[in-house]
Amino acid sequence: MMKTYEHTKSHEWYERAVEVIPGGVYGHLGPAEGCFMPISAYPLFASKAQGAYFWDVDGNKYVDLMCAYGPMVLGYNDPDVDKAAAEQAKILNCAVQPGTLMVDLAELMVDTVDMADWAFFAKNGGDATNYALMVARAATGRDKFIAVNGGYHGVIGWTQGWGAPGVGKKEVEDKLLVDWGDTAAVERLAAEYKGEIAAFIATPYHHPVFEDSILPPAGYWNKIRSICDREGIVLIVDDVRCGWRLDMKGSDYHYGFKADLECFCKAIANGHNISAVTGIESLKDAAASVMCTGSYWMSAPPMAAAIACITKMREIDAPKICHDHGVKIIERLTEIAKHHGFDYRFSGEPALFFHQIRGLEDKADPNLLLHQAFVGECVKRGVFMTNHHNHFTNTALTDKDIDFIADVADEAMGVVKNKSREILAQA
Numbered sequence: 001m002m003k004t005y006e007h008t009k010s011h012e013w014y015e016r017a018v019e020v021i022p023g024g025v026y027g028h029l030g031p032a033e034g035c036f037m038p039i040s041a042y043p044l045f046a047s048k049a050q051g052a053y054f055w056d057v058d059g060n061k062y063v064d065l066m067c068a069y070g071p072m073v074l075g076y077n078d079p080d081v082d083k084a085a086a087e088q089a090k091i092l093n094c095a096v097q098p099g100t101l102m103v104d105l106a107e108l109m110v111d112t113v114d115m116a117d118w119a120f121f122a123k124n125g126g127d128a129t130n131y132a133l134m135v136a137r138a139a140t141g142r143d144k145f146i147a148v149n150g151g152y153h154g155v156i157g158w159t160q161g162w163g164a165p166g167v168g169k170k171e172v173e174d175k176l177l178v179d180w181g182d183t184a185a186v187e188r189l190a191a192e193y194k195g196e197i198a199a200f201i202a203t204p205y206h207h208p209v210f211e212d213s214i215l216p217p218a219g220y221w222n223k224i225r226s227i228c229d230r231e232g233i234v235l236i237v238d239d240v241r242c243g244w245r246l247d248m249k250g251s252d253y254h255y256g257f258k259a260d261l262e263c264f265c266k267a268i269a270n271g272h273n274i275s276a277v278t279g280i281e282s283l284k285d286a287a288a289s290v291m292c293t294g295s296y297w298m299s300a301p302p303m304a305a306a307i308a309c310i311t312k313m314r315e316i317d318a319p320k321i322c323h324d325h326g327v328k329i330i331e332r333l334t335e336i337a338k339h340h341g342f343d344y345r346f347s348g349e350p351a352l353f354f355h356q357i358r359g360l361e362d363k364a365d366p367n368l369l370l371h372q373a374f375v376g377e378c379v380k381r382g383v384f385m386t387n388h389h390n391h392f393t394n395t396a397l398t399d400k401d402i403d404f405i406a407d408v409a410d411e412a413m414g415v416v417k418n419k420s421r422e423i424l425a426q427a
Contacts, residue, residue, distance in 0.1 A: 041376035049076035067392035070266035075396025088304035098298035116278035125240035125265035126154025136199035136234035139286035150208035180206035204251035213348025272305035326350025377412035
């Protein structure tokens with residue numbers, strides 16, 4: 001049996017944090033939004049990271065299958081990326097004018113992303129999606145937009161729903177929702193609100209939380225492209241999560257269509273804070289007209305990091321490496337689950353796989369109690385996962401790391417199987 005981790009110092013720090021920080025650790029990295037169940041299984045604060053691993057404040061070491069929720073595409077502290085950022089910081093960081101690296105990075109983006117004629121830079125993925133919607137509205141003179149139920153585009157008001165804490169009704173009244181893959185619903189909305197819809201925004205494939213990821217149905221994106229062209233609707237692809245794990249030319253290129261605006265973040269600079277929007281030539285004037293900026297948006301070190309990261313991803317074919325690692329993990333864990341008798345399912349793209357245990361032998365588990373327990377047991381043994389979100393692979397993973405992931409999963413499934421009656425009785 002493997003040694004299981006304890007998180008005494010993490011929880012001591014958390015007790016201090018809740019006294020001075022709302023929620024202690026807020027947002028998706030915290031125990032509430034992060035769905036840490038049971039919370040005792042999870043670390044709450046990290047102390048260091050390197051390659052495919054991070055260490056918590058108790059000194060426990062983890063293979064990070066969340067990759068910091070996506071940014072670590074080359075692994076933590078990639079030497080080439082970090083050196084580029086550090087060297088640039090010695091020369092120019094945040095100043096009253098941008099450095100020329102902004103031009104270099106924009107040229108690299110245009111050369112890399114197939115649909116791109118220009119690039120705009122910000123900080124977070126939500127900055128990028130919000131700017132893209134503003135550009136679409138500026139270009140069309142329209143207010144309404146279509147989004148997909150369960151799609152995630154950030155946390156600013158319009159990305160959430162009416163009734164979410166802090167979100168006003170007027171912030172979402174122009175948001176029209178359809179189900180993923182339902183092109184007929186898009187057609188109906190385009191007819192009902194003819195001449196009023198500025199944009200259609202969606203992720204390249206559907207990756208909600210707590211549910212299977214769904215790849216685009218055959219012909220889906222070409223049909224959406226056709227509707228947008230006919231109705232003068234701007235097609236926005238939110239590639240914040242998938243970007244450069246599917247294809248260096250963009251996820252729209254990967255699925256065989258062309259976006260009007262494409263949003264990037266996460267993998268763009270391997271953890272250095274920058275995001276981007278790329279667009280087609282006909283939207284360039286509208287993009288220039290939009291007032292959307294920030295004091296740190298043109299900071300030079302993250303741009304140096306992005307240039308180094310994109311260049312390295314191109315050189316090593318990072319999407320293929322991430323895909324192949326994902327395939328290996330899926331194959332190994334599927335075999336282990338079959339041995340233990342679990343109904344264990346994977347969905348989505350291998351580089352961003354989603355997984356769920358749905359039952360054991362003849363016992364279905366619609367409440368996902370077995371899956372929650374399995375993820376918790378993996379975390380306690382050094383493989384950091386979540387029970388609600390897709391996972392990520394990175395180029396720093398090795399076959400030895402994947403062997404360790406498989407060993408942990410094997411023991412965790414054995415523990416959960418032995419406790420299954422007790423676990424399922426909680427329903």
